[in-house]
Amino acid sequence: MSSPRANIPNEASHISAPPPCVQKDVESDFTIPMKILPTDTNTNTNANPILNISEEASDKENISPPPPPPPPSNGKHLNVNISKRGNAWDWEVGAIAISFIALLALVVLLIYADGRPLREWSGTLSLNTVVSALGSVSRTSLGFAVSSCLAQDKWNYFRRRPGNLATFDSFDEASRGPWGCFWLIIKLRARHWVVLGALSSILLIGFEPFLQAVISFPGQMDPSIEATKSQIGRSDLLDVGSYVENAGGALTRVRLAPSDESVAFTSFDSLPDPGMRSSFYDGIYNSSFSTKKTASFSCPNGNCTWPIYTSLAICSACTDISSHIQRYAQRGDNLQSLRNPEIDIKDSNFTIVSLPRLNLTNLSNGAANMSKIGKSTVDAYMATTIITDPHFTLNFQNLTTMITTVQMLKAAPGFEAEELKWEDTPVTATECSLYFCVQAFDSEVINGVLTDRIVSTWARRDFATYTAADNSAGHPSLNSKDMYEAYDKWNNYSLYPAYGDVSRTDLELFITNEDVKLSALPQDVTRRFRLTQNTVGTTTRFVNEQLLSKKMTWPAGVGDDTGISSTAQALYQSHNLSTTFANVGSTVTNWMRDISNETQTGMGEEWVTHIAVKWTYLTLPALTILLGLAFSLWSIQETHSLDLDPWKTDMIAVLTHSVDDDTRAQLKVAASNGYLQQAVGGMTVSLEDNGSGLELRRKLE
Incomplete structure (x- = not known):
């Protein structure tokens, strides 16, 4: 029986070896040699080179079937994506x-x-x-x-x-x-x-x-849970001291010159509030302290703020009036400002430094009898006076809530040090006033320390108030209310009862809607404030009769009141009168706020970390x-x-649809010869359908 292979024609004998060929890359300047597979001369001419089936593999069960032929291309491409990222989006x-x-x-x-x-x-x-x-x-x-x-x-x-x-x-x-x-x-x-x-x-x-x-x-300061416990004092009504009519006192009649009309006043017994007295003294004597007393407050967390609020206060103002000074020489007896009954100076030369209502006079240094008297026993370095009628001040004529005004003449330090002659010594003049007022405060407490910032100050007096009360007009020895109103106007609305007094209604101060707007105050801020006659009477009399006096000098004169002498010393030693009087005002104001039943509720704050x-x-x-x-x-x-x-990152898709066979062959040759990078850089490709699917095909020019 003949072998099956005998019927297979010997095709190898008809296959001749192809000649060597060289293919040139049209997109690059180098030539890619194509490798020719050698012909196997030992191949059996009876063997079929296509099937290449050996005799030992005769068992058909061990032969893998060839892959099926690709279906004809119809423009649609089957999805070959097997990536874990899926075959869709x-x-x-x-x-x-x-x-x-x-x-x-x-x-x-x-x-x-x-x-x-x-x-x-x-x-x-x-x-x-x-x-x-x-x-x-x-x-x-x-x-x-x-x-x-x-x-x-x-x-x-x-x-x-x-x-x-x-x-x-x-x-x-x-x-x-x-x-x-x-x-x-x-x-x-x-x-x-x-x-x-x-x-x-x-x-x-x-x-x-x-x-x-x-x-x-x-971090920032935020309202604390205990915000409602934050309180600070403010005063809407002040009623302190005892100011009572002396029923057995004599009447005093005051003629309203230049008219012939007169009004009668009775005497009043005045007993100032001890707290008020001490606050005035504290303000004058401790004016040089760097740490000032503040109003009392309650702030549980140590950090609090309050909305701007208003309160009754004592205000101050000082101006330099040195331009009003006059200096002249005069000869006479005992003209010196410093009085000493034990010294009688006759027919001597004096130099007088004067204001309209105040003089500071000392012996001229050329006086013949100076060596006998002793300079230090008669020289005054400062002289002051008080004015209670606004009309007689130089800068406060329109201040109708005035408690007192102090005018001061003060010699330069060189005179006390005996470095200057009196007639050559510079002298400064200052006028300071204390008065009732209303202040707007912006208060805050930081780390337990209170800071009060004064936003605005007003001294508006309601002239329909602090007038004679109805019961005064019914007194058989006193005048009608109209007469007392005429007296107040004649007296320039001075609050100090220089001639006696009459029972009066409360003194009212106020701020206007325009004031609120200009100072950007809250709309619910208090706008009217009252001071009783007890407060006004005892305060003005204490300040002008006990704290100060009509005339004060430093050194103090022989026989001067000790308390008044201490005040004179404090004023003389003050380096800045404006600061001293401002300290008096703030000290008394804080006391007024502390004793008041009115408080301003604030907002406690604590340090809070925010996002x-x-x-x-x-x-x-x-x-x-x-x-x-x-x-x-x-x-x-x-x-x-x-x-x-x-296909995304699918490597199987890359292997499936990569470059065509000819291009791949050229790349292999380039890789084996060490110029792959140049070969890739010189190739132009596009993704095209070759009839059996998409692949990267080389584009030739």
Whole structure:
């Protein structure tokens, strides 16, 4: 029986070895030699070179069947994607949605948390942890989608246009991370929309650091839980001291010159409030202390604020009146300001420094009898006087709430040091006034220390008040209310009862609506204030009769009241009279506020850590999400429009649809000869259908 092989024609005898050939790369300057497979001269001529079936493999069960032939191409490509990323865009679309939702949730969370106290965050996880988690979800989801789309774009790019084969590798590298994305941008010269995806992949590096910088935790003073316990005194009504009519006292009649009319006054017994007395003394004697006394307050947390409020107060004002000084010489007896009954100075030369209502006079240094008298026993370095009628002041004629005005003449220190002659000594003149007023305060306590800032000051008197009371007009020896009103006007509305007094209504001070507006005060601020006759009478008499006197000198004269001498010394030793009188005013004002039953409720504060969102740092994460979202959606849409399967990062697809056989053969030769990089750089390919599927085919010119 003949062998089956005997019937197979010997085709090997008809196959001749092809001649060596050389193929030139049309896109490069080098030639790629084609390897020729050698002919096997030992091949059995009876063997079939196509089937190549050996005799030892006669067992048909061990022979693998050949693959089925490819179906004819009809323009549709079967999906061969076996990647774990799937053969559709479901994972990428889901990742994009998750990334966007995570970022949106992060923005909503930041809006909610911005400005809130950190203690209000009661979550199990810290705010930073939640923000970091949401940022990580958004970043990783976006990175997954962008990398898939970058991998897919290597197919889309070459399907739409021919390109350098090295670009295919650049796309693949870009899908693996930011470094490849950077070189893809360079490769494409930033002229392709795929650059958006590469840029978003690079920006993902800064996603987390910028998110960490979004949140900060500054501290600030916030209202405390015990805010209602914050109190500070203010005074709307002041009724202190005892000012009572002396029933057995004599009447005093005052003629209202130049008319012939007169009014009668009775004497009043005045007993000032001890607290008021001590506050005046404290203000004058302690004016040089650096630490000033403040009003009493209640602030449990040590940090409190109050809305601007108004209160009765004692105000002061000082002006320099040296321009009114006159200096002249006069000869006479005992003209010196410092009185000493034991010294009788006759027919001597004096130099007088004068104001309209005050003189400071000393012996001229050229006096013949100076050596006999002794200079230190007769020289006065300061002289003062008080004025209770505003009309006779130099700068306070319109001050109708005045308690007193002090005028002072003070010699330069060189005179006391015997460095100057009296007639050559500079002398300064000052006029200071104390008066009832209303002040607006802006108070705050910081670390237990109260600071009062005076916002505005007013001294508006309601002239329909502090007039003779009805019971006074009914007194048989006194005049009618109209006569006392005429007297008040004649007396320039002075509050000091120089000639006696009459029972009066309360003195009222007020501020206007315009004052409230100009000073930006709260609309509910108190606008009217009252001082009883007890307060006005005892205060004005104490200040002008016990604290001060009609004439004071320093050194004090022989026989002067000790208390008044102490006041004179304090005024002389003051380095700044404005500060001294301001200290008197603030000390008495604080006392008035402390004894009042009225308080201003404030707001206690405590140091609270807040959550602050720095929205600027959210710009990079938001820009990254927007770029990645736009790129991914565009890439998915382009894949559909090109009718391509989503091969993405699938290496099986790369092996299946890589370069054609001729190009592969050339690349193998280039690789074996060490110039693969040059060969790849010189090849232009495009993704085309070869009739049995898509492959990267070389484009020849």
